[in-house]
Amino acid sequence: MKKVRLSTLGSLIDRNKEVPQQRISFTLTSSGWKRVAECNANGAFGTLSIVAGSILNTGVLLVFGVGYSSPIVFKALTEFPGDNRFNRGRILTKPGNNSYIEIHHNTTASIPYQLVLGNTGNTNLITPIVGSIPEGYVATEFVF
Numbered sequence: 001m002k003k004v005r006l007s008t009l010g011s012l013i014d015r016n017k018e019v020p021q022q023r024i025s026f027t028l029t030s031s032g033w034k035r036v037a038e039c040n041a042n043g044a045f046g047t048l049s050i051v052a053g054s055i056l057n058t059g060v061l062l063v064f065g066v067g068y069s070s071p072i073v074f075k076a077l078t079e080f081p082g083d084n085r086f087n088r089g090r091i092l093t094k095p096g097n098n099s100y101i102e103i104h105h106n107t108t109a110s111i112p113y114q115l116v117l118g119n120t121g122n123t124n125l126i127t128p129i130v131g132s133i134p135e136g137y138v139a140t141e142f143v144f
Contacts, residue, residue, distance in 0.1 A: 046119025
């Protein structure tokens, strides 16, 4: 294995391309699919962190990847302890069009959440809306 000094990698990192985290607060009052993010047609990779209220030990960390015309990965790295508020996600794709990320909320209780997005810059959070599959889109569902 060849060893490389970290100082020689400095030119590979462009600090001007850093993408700040996006964060929104919202309250969900119904169960079902909720659209939470939109990716541009070029695809994206990133993480979604969902925290109930301000209690850090009640959250889920999701990783997603969307290619040009199909999802690559969408899985939970952690889950709500003792609770199954979010157990599924789906990515809606249509070649040449923006893709959408949706999560399934499993309770009708009124719960405030914080949603934080870290990504490659091709994804934007949206205030959660009721999810649906637009005409011509394919939904790929992932169970966490």
